[in-house]
Every structure is written in C-alpha cells, then in structure tokens.
Amino acid sequence: MSAVDVAALVRTRARCPEAVAEAAARRTRRPLVGESGRLMVVAADHPARGSLGVGKDPLAMADRADLLERLCVALARPGVDGVLATADILDDLLLLGALDGKVVMGSMNRGGLAGAAFELDDRFTGHRPEDLERLGFDAGKLLLRVDYEDPGSLTTLYATARAVDAMAARRLPVFVEPFLCRRTPDGVRNDLSAEAVTRSIAIASGLGGTSAYTWLKVPVTEDPDDMARVMETSTLPAVLLGGNIGSDPGDADHTFERWRDALRLPTVYGLVAGRALLYPADGDVAGAVDTAVGLL
Numbered sequence: 001m002s003a004v005d006v007a008a009l010v011r012t013r014a015r016c017p018e019a020v021a022e023a024a025a026r027r028t029r030r031p032l033v034g035e036s037g038r039l040m041v042v043a044a045d046h047p048a049r050g051s052l053g054v055g056k057d058p059l060a061m062a063d064r065a066d067l068l069e070r071l072c073v074a075l076a077r078p079g080v081d082g083v084l085a086t087a088d089i090l091d092d093l094l095l096l097g098a099l100d101g102k103v104v105m106g107s108m109n110r111g112g113l114a115g116a117a118f119e120l121d122d123r124f125t126g127h128r129p130e131d132l133e134r135l136g137f138d139a140g141k142l143l144l145r146v147d148y149e150d151p152g153s154l155t156t157l158y159a160t161a162r163a164v165d166a167m168a169a170r171r172l173p174v175f176v177e178p179f180l181c182r183r184t185p186d187g188v189r190n191d192l193s194a195e196a197v198t199r200s201i202a203i204a205s206g207l208g209g210t211s212a213y214t215w216l217k218v219p220v221t222e223d224p225d226d227m228a229r230v231m232e233t234s235t236l237p238a239v240l241l242g243g244n245i246g247s248d249p250g251d252a253d254h255t256f257e258r259w260r261d262a263l264r265l266p267t268v269y270g271l272v273a274g275r276a277l278l279y280p281a282d283g284d285v286a287g288a289v290d291t292a293v294g295l296l
Helices: 006-015 019-026 064-075 087-095 129-135 152-169 194-205 224-233 249-262 285-295
Strands: 039-043 082-085 103-107 139-146 174-184 187-190 214-218 238-241 268-273
Touching (some): 006 019, 006 087, 019 087, 039 103, 039 238, 039 285, 064 082, 064 087, 064 285, 082 087, 087 103, 129 139, 129 152, 152 174, 194 214, 194 224, 224 249, 249 285, 268 285
Parallel strands (some): 039 082, 039 268, 082 103, 174 214, 214 238, 238 268
C-alpha cells in the first residue's frame, strides 16, 4: 500500500480548509449505477460511531493513515464503484484525489454510539441532505435500528422518514440499512432471523412521502437459504451489507459464499462492505476486494 502523507493533509487542512470544497467541485462524477448494472462500494463509516474493532483488535480502525491507505488501494481496484464514509474521511479522500469517477456516499446518522445508553436514539450527526447536495456527492446512507422495547427507536424512525423526504426532494438516493434489534448484557444485537429481516425491510420501505429515491442496504440472514423469500418483501433496489469478520481466513471464505448466492436475487444490485474487505485476515486488501468484485 502506498503511504499517505499525513503531514501534508494536516498542513492543507490548517492553512487552506477551502481546499476540501474546491476538490469536491473539481471531482469527476458518474452515474450511481454504471454500465455493469451492479454496484460495489467500500464502507468506512464505522469510526464515527466509536466502532473501531476488527476481529480481535479493538482499535484496528483507529490508525487514520492506515485506513486511508487501505481505502486508496480498494478504490483503485477494477470494478470498485465508490465509497461510503463520514465527512472527515471523505474530506481526506478528496484531498488525496481518490474520488474522481467514483460514487461518493455520505453517512448521515452516527449519533447512536456503540455501547452508549442512547445507542438506539440514533441522531443525525453526519451528513445532512443539504451537505450532500452542496458537495456534489451521489447518495446518502442511514442506519435504522428498531428495538420494540426502546423508546429511542421512535426518534430514529421519525428522523429517518424526514431524511428520506429531504433526500427525495433533492433527487438524491438514500440507502436505508434496517435492523430489528434488542439489548443484551453484551450490548445491542441485531436479529438476523428471516422473520426479523423481513419485518425490518417492510418498515424501512414505507418511510417518508415517497420511496422513489430509497434503496435498501440489507444483511444476509442467519440461514442464507431464506434470502430469496425475505427479499420478496419489497420492490426497492437493494445492496448487501458486509460486517465484521473473524481473524481466521476461513471466515472470509464463508462470508463471500453467503454473499454469492444472495447477489443472484433480482432486487439485489450489489454490495457495500467495509471491514471484511479493508482488514482481511491475510492482510491482502486488493485480493479481498477483487474476490468481492468477482461475485458481482
């Protein structure tokens, strides 16, 4: 991986902060879905929720230069369409010139910090619709976790619906990542049963005054054989999400195989994955990305 000059990035930020907006204005744009009809996006919005762990390393994503280097490698691979991240990371990538001709997706709600008492009251503390429009970005993404026993989930539901409306008013796609979840002694856990994922898709699909610009970002169910039935719940276009994987290379093989079957379904247009590709057990970012692209 090529080294990122952190000193140069910091110097630009300190002396010429307007360089970020200038780089955004110069960026070459492209359609959301290209000629392949598929979408491959690398995700890196985890740090803003304080979620820095990968495998057995609780702070793997805390080294920003290392993360940027991994992102630059991933974005340079054939078949990678773009990146999902928060403003700080996207600003760095703009200054590095890594986003030309790429889909740029801003992460919108990061207020539900991992492990916090207010984790499910997931306020919109990241990109606003007006920010995405101003910077010429291509889409937004939001996380919608619903716990029927946590009142904070209603706040998130309401804010999500209004964000869907605001994005549609700007004709900007918004990717909604829905989960039914519950609190456990070990923290919030997402329910990946077929019934729970089905209900979460039904809830997310009906938010806002129009679904014209809404996409879904969905997990593969506990039993991958259930995905065909689950994805019949909505006609909205969908992408699969990635997730954290173990430290054994065999875990990655299992993950790729789960993605392979689900990617054949008619409403599934692609993949948005982060840690599984950026921090593979064998350290080969390019190899992991190429394998994922090959599934499409």
